[in-house]
Amino acid sequence: MESILLLIFGVGFIVFGVRHNKNNHREEGFGTSGSVILEFITSWTDKLPYWITKTIYLLIGLGCLIGSYLTYF
Numbered sequence: 648m649e650s651i652l653l654l655i656f657g658v659g660f661i662v663f664g665v666r667h668n669k670n671n672h673r674e675e676g677f678g679t680s681g682s683v684i685l686e687f688i689t690s691w692t693d694k695l696p697y698w699i700t701k702t703i704y705l706l707i708g709l710g711c712l713i714g715s716y717l718t719y720f
Contacts, residue, residue, distance in 0.1 A: 653715035660708030667701045 692700040 650715045650719040653711045657708045657711030660704050664704030
């Protein structure tokens with residue numbers, strides 16, 4: 648079960664990191680989206696430069712995918 652959750656979070660963070668660019672970096676933060684989870688994630692990354700935030704999202708996604716693979720096998 649935990650491998651499926653890690654897989655979902657991994658894919659989600661990879662997609663979130665790939666779609667992240669300068670325009671939507673300025674729009675992120677508290678109150679801009681309807682999702683509580685996205686507000687929590689973007690609340691601490693909206694003050695960083697966009698390329699650092701993009702790297703963090705991609706590394707978290709990659710870590711979740713590796714963790715999913717390791718827990719599955």
